[in-house]
Amino acid sequence: MHEMDCREVIKHMAQYLDRELSTKEQEEVQKHLGECGSCANAFRWENSMLILVKNCAGEELPKGLTARIFDSFDCCE
Numbered sequence: 001m002h003e004m005d006c007r008e009v010i011k012h013m014a015q016y017l018d019r020e021l022s023t024k025e026q027e028e029v030q031k032h033l034g035e036c037g038s039c040a041n042a043f044r045w046e047n048s049m050l051i052l053v054k055n056c057a058g059e060e061l062p063k064g065l066t067a068r069i070f071d072s073f074d075c076c077e
């Protein structure tokens with residue numbers, strides 16, 4: 001099975017946050033983020049930026065989504 005490398009994960013990150021990836025791609029990104037500290041950090045930044053943007057736009061993130069994302073990182077700090 002093809003595994004995403006850091007460049008691919010970064011490339012897919014925005015789509016991942018917008019949930020525009022296929023289930024398989026989402027799993028690949030998630031798996032990589034769980035194993036790669038630098039991508040996990042980058043992801044955290046992108047995610048908080050996205051939240052800021054959505055707040056400014058007056059949109060709310062789906063409930064539970066953010067919590068789920070942050071939960072998945074607690075184990076790999």
Ligand SMILES: [Zn+2]
Binds near residue numbers: 006007009040
């Ligand atoms: Zn990486």
